[in-house]
Amino acid sequence: MSYCLATLIDEGIVFCSDSRTNAGPDRVGTYKKMHTFSAENERTLVLLVAGNLATSQAVVARIKRDVHEKAGTNLYSLRYMADVADYIGQLVLGETSKFIANEQRASAFDASVTFILGGQIRGQKPGLCMIYPEGNHIKPSKAQPYLQIGETKYGKPILDRIIRSDTPYETAMRCAVVSVDSTMRSNVTVGPPIECLFYRKDSFAPHEQYFKLDDSHPYLAAVRESWEENIRVAFEHLPSLDEVFKDR
Amino acid sequence: MSYCLATLIDEGIVFCSDSRTNAGPDRVGTYKKMHTFSAENERTLVLLVAGNLATSQAVVARIKRDVHEKAGTNLYSLRYMADVADYIGQLVLGETSKFIANEQRASAFDASVTFILGGQIRGQKPGLCMIYPEGNHIKPSKAQPYLQIGETKYGKPILDRIIRSDTPYETAMRCAVVSVDSTMRSNVTVGPPIECLFYRKDSFAPHEQYFKLDDSHPYLAAVRESWEENIRVAFEHLPSLDEVFKDR
Numbered sequence: 001m002s003y004c005l006a007t008l009i010d011e012g013i014v015f016c017s018d019s020r021t022n023a024g025p026d027r028v029g030t031y032k033k034m035h036t037f038s039a040e041n042e043r044t045l046v047l048l049v050a051g052n053l054a055t056s057q058a059v060v061a062r063i064k065r066d067v068h069e070k071a072g073t074n075l076y077s078l079r080y081m082a083d084v085a086d087y088i089g090q091l092v093l094g095e096t097s098k099f100i101a102n103e104q105r106a107s108a109f110d111a112s113v114t115f116i117l118g119g120q121i122r123g124q125k126p127g128l129c130m131i132y133p134e135g136n137h138i139k140p141s142k143a144q145p146y147l148q149i150g151e152t153k154y155g156k157p158i159l160d161r162i163i164r165s166d167t168p169y170e171t172a173m174r175c176a177v178v179s180v181d182s183t184m185r186s187n188v189t190v191g192p193p194i195e196c197l198f199y200r201k202d203s204f205a206p207h208e209q210y211f212k213l214d215d216s217h218p219y220l221a222a223v224r225e226s227w228e229e230n231i232r233v234a235f236e237h238l239p240s241l242d243e244v245f246k247d248r
Numbered sequence: 249m250s251y252c253l254a255t256l257i258d259e260g261i262v263f264c265s266d267s268r269t270n271a272g273p274d275r276v277g278t279y280k281k282m283h284t285f286s287a288e289n290e291r292t293l294v295l296l297v298a299g300n301l302a303t304s305q306a307v308v309a310r311i312k313r314d315v316h317e318k319a320g321t322n323l324y325s326l327r328y329m330a331d332v333a334d335y336i337g338q339l340v341l342g343e344t345s346k347f348i349a350n351e352q353r354a355s356a357f358d359a360s361v362t363f364i365l366g367g368q369i370r371g372q373k374p375g376l377c378m379i380y381p382e383g384n385h386i387k388p389s390k391a392q393p394y395l396q397i398g399e400t401k402y403g404k405p406i407l408d409r410i411i412r413s414d415t416p417y418e419t420a421m422r423c424a425v426v427s428v429d430s431t432m433r434s435n436v437t438v439g440p441p442i443e444c445l446f447y448r449k450d451s452f453a454p455h456e457q458y459f460k461l462d463d464s465h466p467y468l469a470a471v472r473e474s475w476e477e478n479i480r481v482a483f484e485h486l487p488s489l490d491e492v493f494k495d496r
Contacts, residue, residue: 153401157430161479170489178486182405198493211492222487230485231409234478238426239470241418244459245446 001189002033002150004048005159005176006116008128008140011169012201013118016176017048018150018184020191034195035060037067038206039076043121044199045084046206050150051113051133058095059088059113081127082137085117089135096133114149119199119206126201154186155179169198169209177213178227181220194220249437250281250398252296253407253424254364256376256388259417260449261366264424265296266398266432268439282443283308285315286454287324291369292447293332294454298398299361299381306343307336307361329375330385333365337383344381362397367447367454374449402434403427417446417457425461426475429468442468 004017017033033056035047047063049056066074078084092113099111112133120126130147131137140147145165148156155178162175173196183190198209213220252265265281281304283295295311297304314322326332340361347359360381368374378395379385388395393413396404403426410423421444431438446457461468 153434154405156434157402157405158479158483160434161476162483170493174486174489175483177489178483186401186404186408209493213492219487219489219492226486227482228409230482231406231479234475234482235406235410235423235426237478238422238474239467241422241425241467244461244467245418245457 001187002050003148003152003155003180003183003187003190004033004050004116004150005146005148005152005155005179006046006048006118006128007146007159007163007167007172007176008118008126008165009145009163009169009172010166010201012203013046013126013128013199014169014172014176015046015048015116015118015195015197015199016173016180017195018180018190019193019195020189021053022189023053028191030191030193032195034197036197036206037063037075037119038204041122041204043076043119044204044206045075045117045119045121046197046199047088048116048118048149049113052096052111055092055095055099055111055113056115059091059115062091062095063088079121081117081119081121081124081129084121085129085131085137086135088115088117089131089137092131092133093135116147116149120201120204122204126199151183151187151190155183158182169200173198174223177220177223181224181227191215192220193217249435250298251396251400251403251428251431251435251438252281252298252364252398253394253396253400253403253427254294254296254366254376255394255407255411255415255420255424256366256374256413257393257411257417257420258414258449260451261294261374261376261447262417262420262424263294263296263364263366263443263445263447264421264428265443266428266438267441267443268437269301270437271301276439278439278441280443282445284445284454285311285323285367286452289370289452291324291367292452292454293323293365293367293369294445294447295336296364296366296397297361300344300359303340303343303347303359304361304363307339307363310339310343311336327369329365329367329369329372329377332369333377333379333385334383336363336365337379337385340379340381341383364395364397368449368452370452374447399431399435399438403431406430417448421446422471425468425471429472429475439463440468441465 118128366376
């Protein structure tokens with residue numbers, strides 16, 4: 001499993017991903033799930049991925065090969081974000097269909113992957129979408145401007161409470177880190193390092209604000225300790241049930 | 249979907265369940281998922297259920313019929329909690345096997361149910377277990393003394409942070425209410441009223457501390473408002489990422 005998320009805010013897009021892969025309990029690995037593609041001053045595109053590692057590696061390799069070989073359709077030639085999403089969706093379908101020809105094998109095997117694609121193409125607003133294993137894609141809504149893939153449930157409540165379109169980028173990134181860290185605590189198939197990237201609207205600078213939080217990073221340690229304590233305080237300040245118990 | 253949980257604490261057992269059932273978006277209903285069985289001063293047993301409504305109704309009806317007909321094996325004749333769990337497990341298997349004779353139909357249809365069974369039989373300590381759709385069961389660990397069934401992920405992080413064996417019952421129940429309410433917020437297949445029951449160790453009084461929180465219950469409204477505010481404050485007091493951003 002993996003856990004990745006991205007938030008489309010007024011200032012740009014916040015991306016966050018974990019780095020753990022597992023194919024059974026004795027095949028646990030650390031792999032990068034954030035892939036950045038950039039053509040100076042023209043486009044910056046970021047891909048986050050969750051799902052079958054072989055399929056995602058094949059799709060990313062194919063994207064790079066198409067760029068390298070200057071294929072008619074490649075990540076830099078397509079004019080709109082939706083076309084880029086469709087292109088990646090077709091690559092996903094192509095790769096997974098190799099492995100589901102035999103129905104019987106397919107039932108015990110899941111080659112599917114889900115991508116988050118975000119970034120900006122010059123002349124257009126920043127865009128964000130989730131590409132399903134079936135190849136189609138959706139954008140986030142204005143009311144809920146984030147997208148998640150992988151092990152999404154543990155870390156969703158905090159996003160629902162904090163994230164709005166006008167949330168400042170530092171807050172949105174902090175919220176993403178808390179969301180990923182809480183997920184790591186509740187599910188061992190999500191693990192560090194946490195990769196964080198903020199793409200600032202109209203900057204076309206993919207690495208202006210990028211950092212990686214290892215398990216021993218002082219910020220991660222500080223956030224964990226503080227969150228543990230603050231949540232306890234938040235809980236202790238809730239109204240007591242004593243009145244409800246007594247009412248009976 | 250459903251969400252039910254129970255916590256085994258030193259003072260007894262806290263039970264909490266939602267009340268929503270859905271068989272598709274236009275078949276949403278309100279059903280009790282908490283069933284109490286009591287023989288005065290001898291045993292108190294509580295069942296929580298998640299899964300297929302037809303199967304769970306059939307199992308509960310069968311339990312009641314066996315009691316009514318004073319069957320050789322019934323909920324009040326079995327001497328140990330583990331035997332009660334095995335008895336219910338066998339009923340579950342019997343009911344579900346009626347519907348999976350035809351493999352093809354089974355693939356598009358899930359008749360499975362999961363139960364939480366808790367309570368006390370005189371002469372024994374209070375006990376808690378989860379009965380799987382396969383009929384077997386597990387007890388909670390001392391380190392993590394709660395069990396969840398149904399839509400469990402959204403509401404797990406708060407339990408991990410608050411619940412210990414020595415947690416007072418008011419705190420454990422408040423934590424359960426927050427866990428269920430957070431889940432209702434993130435997933436529409438979990439809904440009110442929330443049923444709450446505290447079984448006090450050695451009391452053999454199943455309804456000493458029982459209450460139901462409707463969506464409009466003043467306590468639920470107060471907890472929601474307070475939790476929303478307290479979580480925001482907890483989040484705002486986390487260390488800022490500005491230093492990490494600047495470090496680059």
